[in-house]
Each structure stands twice: as structure tokens, then as C-alpha cells.
Amino acid sequence: MPETAESDAAIEEAHKAIEMGSNIKLIGREEVNDLTAILEVSNTEVDAAVHAVKSNYDTIFTWDYEKGARPKLNRLYEKAKTAMWNGETDLPWDTDVDQEAVVVANAMNQGGLNAGMDLTGTPFALWGDKEWISFGVESQNWTLSQFMHGEQGALICTARIVENVPWIDAKYYAATQVMDEARHVEVFAKYLDTKLSGHYPINAHLRLLLDDIIGDSRWDMTYLGMQIMVEGLALAAFGFMHMLTTEPLLKQLLRYVMSDEARHVAFGVLSLQDYYKELSQAELRERQEFAFEAAVRMRDRFLQQEVFDRMGVPVKDALELVLKAPDRNQFQALLFSKIVPNCKKLGLLDAGDGWLRTKFSELGVIQFEDMAGTDEEFEMFALANGDKRSA
């Protein structure tokens, strides 16, 4: 028919409009990579001591106390009971940390302080070793601060899972995770206070994400946002830093935290896998959109906009350069190496018309879909018996 091409074009236009509309609805901007819009999101309550989020959800009692009705969750719970460690006594806090020396040593492992880039004509053109070292110090203060804030998010979300998940095996397991997360907040805060040189307030994109997770009344959204998305990314980020850092106390601290985090992500996958099989297409689409929104927020948070601001360079110019750095995409994609396979295991990539597969392809992270997920991997991350000082 003569009008086919025209109607195809019209359909494509309509699709685009819907797509853009949904990006605005989900992430507040049409273009995922719109740097101006990303930087407009900033933390406006940096001096506040507390942050309140309204939440409205059902607290669920269960009268079905049969332990082990969900055997995989029960196994994880038994594992968690014996895997507890003590943040005060199991880590070598007597290690001296010379933060500037660590920045230099870490940089030398990665091609030098400015990674050997030609920075003529950029905001960094006049930077010498002193500025690069001070940037490295700020960057580390920022990164560890965000880990600490994220850990508090996990503490709050898992306390809530204890309340709102309907199964006893999951309530038991989540209770052990509350203790794990308290320990994680504690050790990151102690490391920042005693070994580094300053805190940063929570990054605005991370806060938006935590607010969204906590603001949703459906119990599985707490899981999807925290256990799958935030913790999946944290596990990859901790692994990356564990591999790169030359500082022995931080290396060990991260190793301990990772042994718990691997179990936490497994908890998410094991709990949601069966539940998602029961959901309708429309319900699954909402989960796909939530996963995409979370992925974008987490990607935005890794731009470290507050560090450039504190270093006194024009943030947008600096970030345009950072985004063009040769290993940037590889680094960002690596962070998604746990999230994508876990979303696949939950059936979220291909549910309906495969909307999330398309979105993850646009973000450049779909190639991780067949990597090992974390539902079995936690055994590999477990600490050996002799690892604990107090053992």
C-alpha cells in the first residue's frame, strides 16, 4: 500500500515520542547523556543532620513459621550466622595510612597521576603533581563517603524487608543482613574518620535513588532497588577498588565487606526469581522501568561532580573531558557486570517486548548478560576460617 512507508514513519515518530516521554517520566530528562540536566541535580540540604522520607507500606506478620520452606533462603541464613565478623577486632586498625602516598602508589599502577593524557587547552592544563595528588585525595574521600551513605541505605532497606516480606525464611535472612549492614556503615565511617581527610555529603543522584526505593510501597521494589541494583553495583565497585588499592587495611576491609555483599545480592535473586514468574506483563514492565531508572541514577552518581566542584574547576567542562577518557566506558560498564546477569536471571531483560534489553543496550552494558550471576557466586566470596583475627 502506498501509505505504508508514511505510516511506518508515523509509527516510528510516535514510538520516539513515547520513548522520550518515558525517559522524562523515569529519569527527568529526554536524553540519557544530557550533562547539563545531570548537573542540575544537586544536593540542596548539605548541612542537614537528618533526612526524612515519607513511606507508606504494609508491615506483614506471617503465621507460617515453617523453617526451610524456601530451602535456598534457609541455607543462606545458616551461612550468614557463621559468617559474622567484628569490625572493631577483625581488621588491622593499627595500620598507618599515608593518604597522599597511597594516592601516588595507586596512580602509578594505572599509568601515572593524570593517566598520561594530553590536557593542553583543558581545565587541567595547569595542574601539576600537587593538584593531581589533592584531586586523588578528594576523590578517595568522596568515594568512601558515598560507600558509607549507600551502606546506610542498605541498613534501612533491609530493616524494612524484615517488616514487609511475607515469608519467614526471608525475614530471618534479612535480620542477619541488618547486622551486616550496620557493620559496613561502622567500618566505612571509621576508615573515613581515622585514616582519610574529610567527608562528603550524599551525592544527589544516589539520594534520589534511595528516596525512590524507600518511597515505593511494594515489598519487591525494596528488593529490586537495593538487593539487585544498588548492591549489585556496590559489589562490582568494591571488587574494582579491592583489586586496585595498594593500602592493606582498605584491601582487607573491602574483602570482608564483599564476602557479605555477595550473599546479599544472592538473597535478592533467590527471593525475586519465583515471585516474578507470577507477575503480569504490565507489572513486569514497571519493574523493568524501575531497574532502568536505578541504573541511570547510579551511572550519574559515578561522575563525582562534587569533587570537581571542590577542586575549583568548571564542572561541566571537566566532566565532558572525563566522559571522553579512553577507559571511561569500560569502567562504567564493568560496574554493571553483576546487575545485567542478575536482571536476566529474574526474567526482566526479555519480559514483554524486551524493553529492558533495549535500554541496557543503549547504555552499552548488555554484553554482560551471560556473566556469572551472584546467586551461586557467594560461596566463592566467603571468608576462609582462618581469615578472621578473632576466630
Ligand SMILES: [Fe+2]
Ligand atoms: Fe553492605
Ligand SMILES: [Fe+2]
Ligand atoms: Fe549489602
